[in-house]
Amino acid sequence: MERKRFLKNDSGFVCENCSLVVEPLGYSSRNHCPRCLCSLHLDILPGDRSNNCGGLMIPIKTEPDPKRGYIITHKCTRCGKIRRNKSAHDAKIQPDNIDLLIALTAENSQ
Numbered sequence: 001m002e003r004k005r006f007l008k009n010d011s012g013f014v015c016e017n018c019s020l021v022v023e024p025l026g027y028s029s030r031n032h033c034p035r036c037l038c039s040l041h042l043d044i045l046p047g048d049r050s051n052n053c054g055g056l057m058i059p060i061k062t063e064p065d066p067k068r069g070y071i072i073t074h075k076c077t078r079c080g081k082i083r084r085n086k087s088a089h090d091a092k093i094q095p096d097n098i099d100l101l102i103a104l105t106a107e108n109s110q
Contacts, residue, residue: 016040016056023093031071031085032057034094037101039085041076053079062104066091068100 010024015033022033029047032039039057044048055078062070070087089096 013034017058025088025091027091028088030088032059032074032096034088034091034096037087037096037104039074039082039083041078041083053081055079057083059100059104061108062101063108064105070096070105072101072104090093 003034010026010029012024012030014020015020015022015036017038018033018036020033020035022030023065024030031043031046031094037059041053041055041057042051044051053076057074057076059072060075060082061073063073066070068086069089072085072087074083074085076083087096087101088094089098089101
């Protein structure tokens with residue numbers, strides 16, 4: 001049986017980087033901290049939590065997307081894997097740090 005490409009896994013967590021208690025989004029899988037934008041390398045497919053790496057994923061750039069908002073590119077500090085993820089800057093609960101999203105976007109445009 002074929003797995004879905006996206007599994008909703010909207011549980012809260014404590015950020016491994018800045019210790020913020022992160023609340024669930026309520027409509028999708030939140031996979032990064034809204035304060036520092038860091039994540040953990042836990043998924044093979046979005047939301048499946050089946051990757052054994054577990055390394056800290058740091059935001060290395062963001063790109064504005066006219067339909068999806070900001071796209072965050074993370075890099076794993078353990079294995080070097082690069083992943084892209086949609087931001088939650090418009091979330092009602094704990095929106096992503098818009099100042100950091102803009103700063104990461106500006107760094108890439110220079």
